[in-house]
Amino acid sequence: MVSIATDRLTKVFPDGTVAVDDVSIEVSSGEFVTLLGPTGCGKSTILRLVAGLEEPTSGEVLIDGEPVTGGAGPTRQLSMVFQDYALYPHLTVAENIRFPLSLGPDSPTEMSARVGEIADQLGITGLLDRKPGQLSGGQRQRVAMARAMAGESRAFLLDEPLSNVDAGLRAELRTEVAALARRLAMTTLYVTHDQVEAMTMADRVAVLRRGRLQQIGPPGEVYRDPHTLFVAAFLGTPRANLLQAAIYAPDDRVLLDVGSQLIELPSDDPRVRPLRERHTERVTLALRADALSPVPDPPPGPVPVLRGAVRLVENLGHEALVHVTTGTLPTSSEQANLEYPADGPHLSELLADDLPSGHPVRDRLSRMIPHPRPEQPPATARTEYGFYPVYDPDLRSEPPTAGEVVVRVPISALPRVGESITLAVDLDQLMLFDNAGNRIRLG
Numbered sequence: 001m002v003s004i005a006t007d008r009l010t011k012v013f014p015d016g017t018v019a020v021d022d023v024s025i026e027v028s029s030g031e032f033v034t035l036l037g038p039t040g041c042g043k044s045t046i047l048r049l050v051a052g053l054e055e056p057t058s059g060e061v062l063i064d065g066e067p068v069t070g071g072a073g074p075t076r077q078l079s080m081v082f083q084d085y086a087l088y089p090h091l092t093v094a095e096n097i098r099f100p101l102s103l104g105p106d107s108p109t110e111m112s113a114r115v116g117e118i119a120d121q122l123g124i125t126g127l128l129d130r131k132p133g134q135l136s137g138g139q140r141q142r143v144a145m146a147r148a149m150a151g152e153s154r155a156f157l158l159d160e161p162l163s164n165v166d167a168g169l170r171a172e173l174r175t176e177v178a179a180l181a182r183r184l185a186m187t188t189l190y191v192t193h194d195q196v197e198a199m200t201m202a203d204r205v206a207v208l209r210r211g212r213l214q215q216i217g218p219p220g221e222v223y224r225d226p227h228t229l230f231v232a233a234f235l236g237t238p239r240a241n242l243l244q245a246a247i248y249a250p251d252d253r254v255l256l257d258v259g260s261q262l263i264e265l266p267s268d269d270p271r272v273r274p275l276r277e278r279h280t281e282r283v284t285l286a287l288r289a290d291a292l293s294p295v296p297d298p299p300p301g302p303v304p305v306l307r308g309a310v311r312l313v314e315n316l317g318h319e320a321l322v323h324v325t326t327g328t329l330p331t332s333s334e335q336a337n338l339e340y341p342a343d344g345p346h347l348s349e350l351l352a353d354d355l356p357s358g359h360p361v362r363d364r365l366s367r368m369i370p371h372p373r374p375e376q377p378p379a380t381a382r383t384e385y386g387f388y389p390v391y392d393p394d395l396r397s398e399p400p401t402a403g404e405v406v407v408r409v410p411i412s413a414l415p416r417v418g419e420s421i422t423l424a425v426d427l428d429q430l431m432l433f434d435n436a437g438n439r440i441r442l443g
């Protein structure tokens, strides 16, 4: 098997669509890499560029370190499997698998032996005489894989090969395809928008957004250590809680102001100390459902906490997802770059507005009502703690389900709806992102 690489690969379609933007990825020989991202992020285009079905606007595709860009597709000897299987309906399964071999030098006996061998590997020996129309979706997928493996392929390119298969079978095939790829040490580039598929199958996951590579790494690493707000928000179910916040570091304390309350961080902790330099900076606080856990109030020791009231308990059988109203304001999907790119200033800076000073409900209102766009961006520090979380009235007609966080709780410790709850924040899992959506590293 060969290694595949893209070097600063860029594809701009004639209509001006930038489908792939400066993407460099290396897939070592025998490695399984998934390309993951929302629809339209350029995954299929990357695969097609690697396969030679599209010409790059700039940048290169390298196979075993040799540039192949400009060469015709077949010489690359890469096998591609698409989501629609593309089997020949009038040929039997055996004939379909044999098809790529018929282009090579093998004798009929050799070809039959090879078909038998591959069919055996994929557990479809009993289907060899059937036509594709007589197969289930999962069986068709296996035949498509078998056909891809039959030729003298040097690597495999799979474009959402399981997306037409029903959920149960999908899980089974996912394990099978990954196991097969490992057993045969197949170099594989696998496109999917399904994060479970991407995370469970791959040696490394490449997360893409709008044609750009956001991050590439082993699944666990990309999940635990996202470099951008987009990656933190895109990976994980339930989605990470994304809260608008400001860092406030008066005297020797370090606080995260989430509008409705302050989360006091242990200021002598080496992880927290660097935040002092970011006094008054507006940030997004990202906390996965596992980063918060119910504790007694007052908590044992100086742990950072978030307080709220239980609104909903979703019992999943083995665990529960508890929705807690905290009066915080989520960072919108738009800000997290999940739908729209937003490279400008933080929404809260664009929208925060002067409220009539001295008004008795000024603070409360400031957290609840939408503000018109100000003429001038506001000064950073506006209250004692400097922060009014806001939402963008242009993007939403009403506030998002205001101020909730979702927490994973063991069944043995289920809280009741309406109950007050204190949640300890796990510092190791506390993630902060700056205005541009880049990770702020704790020390």
Ligand SMILES: Nc1ncnc2c1ncn2[C@@H]1O[C@H](COP(=O)(O)OP(=O)(O)OP(=O)(O)O)[C@@H](O)[C@H]1O
Residues within 6 Å of the ligand: 013, 014, 015, 017, 018, 019, 037, 038, 039, 040, 041, 042, 043, 044, 045, 046, 193
């Ligand atoms: N031939 C083309 N001409 C113009 N634009 C194109 C062409 N092919 C794809 N695009 C655009 O390029 C972008 C990337 O498309 P691509 O199919 O690579 O995305 P994808 O991540 O594979 O999406 P999906 O998961 O929906 O298949 C999209 O905006 C798409 O509309």
